Amino acid sequence: MNNKQDILAMTLDELEKFIDSIGEKKFRSKQIYQWLHEKRVTSFYEMTNISKSLQDKLNENSIITPIKEITKLESQDGTIKYLFELIDNNVVESVFMTYKHGNSVCISSQVGCRMGCKFCASTIGGLERNLSASEMLGQIYEINRISGKKISNIVIMGTGEPLDNYDELIKFIKIINSEQGMNISQRNITVSTCGIIDKIYALAKESMKITLAISLHAPNNEIRKKMMPVANVYEYDELIKACKDYVDITKRRITFEYSLVKDVNDSIECALRLSKVLKGILCHVNLIPVNTIEERDYRHSNSETINAFKNILEKRHINCTVRRELGSDIDAACGQLRRSYNKSNL
Template sequence: MKISGLTFSELKKWVTAELGMKPYRAQQLFTWIHLKRVISFHQMTDISLSARNRLDRVGEITVLDTCDKITADDGTVKYSFTLEDGEVIESVLIPDPPRLTACISTQAGCKCGCTFCQTGRGGFRRDLRTDEIVAQLYGLQNSTNDRISNVVFMGMGEPMDNFPALSDALAIISDDRGICIGARKITVSTVGIPDGIGRLAQLDGQYGLAVSLHSAVESTRRKLVPVSKTLPLQELKRDLIDYANRKGRRITLEYCLIAGINDTLEEADALVKFTGDIECKINLLVYNPIEGAPYRRPDIESVNRFMNYLYPRCQAVILRRSRGSDIAAACGQLGPAARSTSST
């Protein structure tokens, strides 16, 4: 049993029903694994030797092997982890004092096929299990003396497409018996797939929601995010308004500016109209070119023209600094053989 992927209530049930141990063992195990982050049952010194031996026979704590680690000029660090079946996934640590943000993957590859994204171009290989998702975070946390303050599910994969593992990982990392990252410090990023946002809304925590919008024109959005045909803009908008109302949280809309595709004034106007009645902020990013993709980075004049159109008309617009683009750790650049063709 991969016990580092069990939520506290699942762990308690397993410990009592499967092993016949007292319920307090679950608390001990959870603390050792998720707060102290030990990697062996034999480090659990307040558990008897016989119980440790038994746990060692039937349980497993997942630890990922770091196969690569690259640091960007801006301090962003990209980690490559090898999974037990040989799949390689990437996670990113982004220092932005006082915050330290971990960007976590939920799948090896991705089914969504976004045409500007390295992960999407590499295809889908498999969903990550909860223990693998959690182990990425612990791998990052154990590599630094600073406490990770924020977690974003923005790495490889579409988190809502692996919802059961995602929701258990959210429960584990926000549990105050463990690493205890508050729900408000955790953001789930999605391109918007049917039922995804609705399912996240049903969870208890006030998790942040980021949506990769990239265009408020249906035809442009379908070109960039082919899976968006399953959730047209008007339905996506309904889900966003519902999420903002239920959670009392402003939605983040990610908009990656691509030259000649979605950086025109017509696109800016459509974005203003789409966001008018959504409680949101717009994060503008400038496209990070990837090898083989048919897109270009817009020039500074186009970026300024787009921003200047939005500023007086939208509630909140931020031009986000791209982090780690020189090591292919920026948005849309994670994935097999990812290589940046330019740097910011």
């Protein structure tokens, strides 16, 4: 990128300062912002209502971070998984899904991940780097451009731990939510975390109306530690307390993600214990039949076990659903497409 500024990652305030710094009038910022985030051009020379000299100046001093589709896999259920190449040749994946309530895109927030969750393919090669806000936006803009479909929901649940890339995440949310941009309601944005407690408190203070999803996956610290190394750093009880505090501060319902793994966390005792832990919290539990990953020995719980688990929670008034398996015919589990691409390009 040389010393060029990442213009796509600038909030409107930041863009105004940048425009001022290159000696241009502030009112140009809004026009440029709309070109970038509403019309989503990929070159300054497509900005037809600004002068050629300003186009040149923008081109000299900044860059519209490129992102390029390498491949895509389409499922029979309408799910499309995209693999994108970034400016430094790293690759990330994103998933387009259709629901009754609208189209949703799940994006990556990092190249790889350092969190080491045992059920996840994204972490196998470790963390390569954080994504910039522009690269997070780019995944959505490109999918919108390629598919021509309206996107109404965003889920930051692909590769990476979003709260491990906090500042870029917040910028991303502000830009995607802005009126002069895609104007996606904060209520339609879900951020998923494996439980970085200090960042959960920071997020609570942002006063955003987003949905926070916690990858919980266990009813106690002992089992959680086996599945998620992050539990060695952040104690289970402290995480649950942070979740309660988050709900108190934001008044937003929290989501708990619980991947059911055969003989690891899917017993009746686990369901009973989980019900106790979550009692009284304004929450929703997403039960996820775990995806089988070649490199791990985790297996899918059977449907009887899944239903029994769900019934126990429901009987104790814990709101829960079993996540519909989308894209199972195209390996839509997080990190799998990127991993097979990297393997075949070694």
